[in-house]
Structure formats: structure tokens, C-alpha cells
Amino acid sequence: MNQQIVERPVIRRGEVKDGRAPRRSLWLKLTRTFIEARKNKHAYVLLAPYFLIFGTFTIIPVLLSLLLSFTNFNMLEKPDWIGWQNYARLFVQDDIFLIAIKNTFLFAAITGPVSYMACFLFAWLINELRPKLRAFLTLILYAPSIAGNTYLIWQLLFASDSYGYANSFLMKWGFIMEPIQWLQDPRYVLGILILVQLWLSLGTAFLAFIAGLQNVDRTLYEAGSIDGIRNRWQELWFITLPAMRPQLMFGAVIQISMAFSVAEISIYMIGFPSVDYAAHTIVTHLVDYGTIRFEMGYASAIATVLFAIMLGANLLTQKLLHKVGE
Template sequence: MQKANMVTKTGSQPKRTPAGLPGKWELFRRDIKRDKHLYILLSPYMLLFFLFTVFPVMISIFFSFTNFNMLEFPEWVGWENYSKLLWNDDVFLIGLKNTIVFSVITGPISYIACFVFAWLINELNPKVRAFMTLIFFAPSISGNVFFIWQIIFSGDSYGIMNGFLMKIGIIYEPILWLQNPKYMLAIIMLVQLWLSLGTSFLAFIAGLQTVDRTLYEAGSIDGVQNRWQELWYITLPSMRPQLMFGAVIQITASLAVAEVATALAGFPSVQYGAHTIVTHLMDYGTIRFEMGYASAIATVLFSLMLGSNLLVQKLLKRVGE
């Protein structure tokens, strides 16, 4: 009788691991029950996030395996879009090469520049810091600032760059900067770097402001001897969330470049010299309305962004080691 009661009591208890601790699902259930009010408050955001972010991505991935022109019902074609994209679409390969070159150069430079300028400005007094933050952040929030660069790199003798080079005798006739594939991608990189001190820059300044100052005192006791050691062992590890956020922003901006390219080099650009993955996506998605093929392009771009973010996340975990 006692043995039966023991079995009954044991059966009513939660499932436990061999060490006598509750299982993962039991802990998960307890956490949900304990924090149910938090989940209720989060539910409107999560609903909107899944409805307008996760669900469209899943739909796009599905359409990438179909032939869909928005007029007829989607026709399943399997891997045909990806095969055409990687083996038969020379324009896409040009856009892929330009995007990779653009992101490899501008991504790290803009990321480091955002942190370095934020680090230097953070050392100023509050009033000067606020003014300098506005000065550096202003280009990224301005409206159509591309006309400034169009004047600088205008293809006639009235362009600032042509006029300057002709005046000092380096060239003797104007150069069509934004119509020559030899120069246009480099100019677009320069403009993108000029615009790159945006959200990441502000996130880094905010992260630097939240670093606990007592950590520097503790670090000096533990053997931290100079500013570079403070930066590596104290400052950077203390602002990992801001570093990750800035990395996501910069990776997205460098891989999804399109506005600068179309504003300066036109759409399509001469000999596709400034063609990118996003401009190729715009071509098939908003002009030709080949949504299945456009979805395949978007999926490739999404995979590049996801892989880059995962790689950067692993690298940031090594900061301070």
C-alpha cells in the first residue's frame, strides 16, 4: 500500500533529470508561468513582428521556388530560379561582385570609423560633444544630399573635381566620372562612407556613456596600464550589445546599397558598373514584376546578410579575450 502511494506521488511529480533537477521543458513552463505578464506585454510587438517581418520572409522564400508574375497563380519550378540566377544571369553576377567588393571595403571601414569618432567625441565636454555629434550625424539624416556629390563629380568643366584637376594641370579635358565604370563604384563607396556615421555612430556614443567608470579604477589595480588596454579589456566588452547592433546596421547598409548607386550612376548604370544585388532585385521586382525570380534574389541577399551577421557575432565574442 505504501509502495503504491509512493508510485502515485512520484507519477504526479514533474519529470526530473538523472541529477534530480527539473527537465528543460519543466523549467521553460515555470519561466512562462512566472513571467506571463511580460509575455502579455510583449505579445503585440511579437504579433506585428511575425506578421510584417517573419511571415513575409517565409512567403518570399516560398515564392523563390515558383514562377509568379502577380497575375497568374504561382507555378512550382523548384530550383530553376536559383540555377538561372547563378549560372545564366551575367548581370546578377556583376551585381554580386560589386556588392561584395562594396561591402568588404565600406563595411569594416565605416564600422571602425563610427566607433573611433564616437570614442573621440565621447572624451569632450557635454556641450561640445552634443554639437560634434550633430555635425557628424547630420549627413545621414539630411534629405537628398546626393546633388552635392553630383556637382563635385559633374562630367563637364564646371564640376568641382574636373575644374580643380584641370587647373593644376593633371587632366586637360573633363572626365565623365559618374558615367565611366572605372570610377563610379569608387565614388559611390566614398559617398557611402560619408553617409555612414548614422545610427551605429549614435549607438556607440550611447554605449560609451553607459560604461561603468569604476571598472577603469578596478582595471588599473589589476594591471591595465594604458588607454589601449582599457579599450580592449574594459570598454569594448562593456558595450558588446551596442557593438553587435552597430555591426548589424553596417552590414545591412553595405549589402543593401542601392539608393546611392541609383542617385549618382543612374538606373541602370553604364555597363552595370554600379549594379548591385538590390538594384537587380528592383529591376525584376518593381519593373518586370517577375516576383518568383525577384524572391530568389532576395533570398540570396538574405542569406548573405545572415551569414555575415553570424560571423561578426562570433568575432565580437572574442573581444576582450
């Protein structure tokens, strides 16, 4: 009589059986995590103050803002849960917000990539100079981003009368016959703001790139020349940029945040609100409803949309930076 041999599937450690993960595997993972935490307890103790402050002043406010975006809250009365009404109002009824989104994306699409590449290009060029000259030029290029009252210079340059430097120059050489209302004409307002932002963009990302270039291991260039790298552009793409991925990512986050959160330049130079909302951005819309009208639920919805846009831009940039050097 032939015996039928039935082979039973072999279930290895960590595999799923009947749709459930083995309890023993989960317990082992928890045990190993606990053991590792006990070994590194001193590091966690030192990191605890930072995480406490970060959680209190960053994570918790973000979560509260997300919850308030589903309420009607004016800071005087108890929040009233209204669901998705704030978001429906934002994208369907609020025409000014749609203008703000258009202006913000146009502003970010120009200033973000241009300022990012300018920061790296200047850092790369300055890095080749002697230390004293490099330090002097770094200070000169970084100074506009930390100097106060820089908007006064641009207001004098684009003053609306004949004494403004731009109007005076154009009238002297016969390009125009009468002064141009630079800061009151919707055709020029956004372009001027983009120009000012580019002038102020050599800030933290610029310093991060210089630090990253200084820390690249010089032996990598020697190894690259042996492997067939023959010019500076190949060195840049296959050695310098991959070695600077942390600094590149940090600079991208900084530049994206600056590009999407522009508001101060518009308020101080153009006024609030701007003419025909030509310089109105998402952040100025947030300032309007959050600090003037005190519609905190609606302002929280605006902040949540801005946070989602910035998060998506950062994730996309991170994926692009991972391809550097490939």
C-alpha cells in the same frame, strides 16, 4: 557456488535510455516552462503587440518570399512550382547577377569595416570632450545620414563638365586637360559610390557607440588600473570593448545591412541601370526584377540569396566580436 554479480548501469534523471529521452524529464521541462510563463504572464502580454507586428510584417513575409523563390509568379497568375530553376538560372544563366555579386562584395568589403571602425573611432574621440561640445559634434557628424537630397552635393562635385568642382580643380592646376566623365566612366563609378557611402555611414551605429561609451561603468577603469592596465589602448581592449559588446553587435548588424543593401545611392547618382553595370548591386538587381519586370519568383530567389549572405556575415561578425578582450 560462486554467484556472478551483474552490475546494471545507473540511469540518472535526464539521461537517454535506449535512444529515447525519458518522458518524465521532458514532462518536467514542459511543466517548468509553463510555470515560468504563468509567473511572467504580464511581461508576455506587454511584448505581445510587438511580436504580433514583427511576425506579421517581418517573419511571415520572409517565409513567403522563401516559398515564392521556388515558383514562377508574375502577380497576375497563380504561382507555378518550378523547384530550383530560379536558383539555377541565377547562378548559371544570369551574368548580370554575377556582376552584381562582385560589385556588392567589393562594396561591402570596403565600406563595411571602414565605416564600422570610423563610427567607433569618432564616437571614442568625441566621448572624451565636454558635454556641449560632444553634443554639437555628434549632430554635425550624424547630420549627413539624415539630410535629404545629399546626392545633389556629390553630383555637383563630380559633374561631367568643366563646371564640376572636381573637374574645375583638376583643370585649374593642370592635372587634366579636359573634363572627366566621373559618373559615366565605369572606372570611377564604384569608387565614387564607396566614397559617398563612407560619408553617409556615421548614422545609427555611431549614436549606438556613443551611448555605449557613456554607459560604461567608470569603476571598471579603477579596478583595471589596480590589476595592471597602464595605458588607454589596454583600457580600450580589456575594459571598454567588452563592456560595449551589445552596442558593438548592434552597430555591426546595422553596418553590414547598409553595406549589402546599397541601391539608392547607385540609382539616384548613377542612374538605373548604370553604365556597363559598373554600379549594379544585388539590391538593384532585385529592384529590376521585382518592381519593373514583376517576376516575383525570381526576385524572391535574389532576396533569399541576399538574406543568406547577410545572415552569414552577421554570424561571422558575432563570432569575431566574442573574441574581443580575450
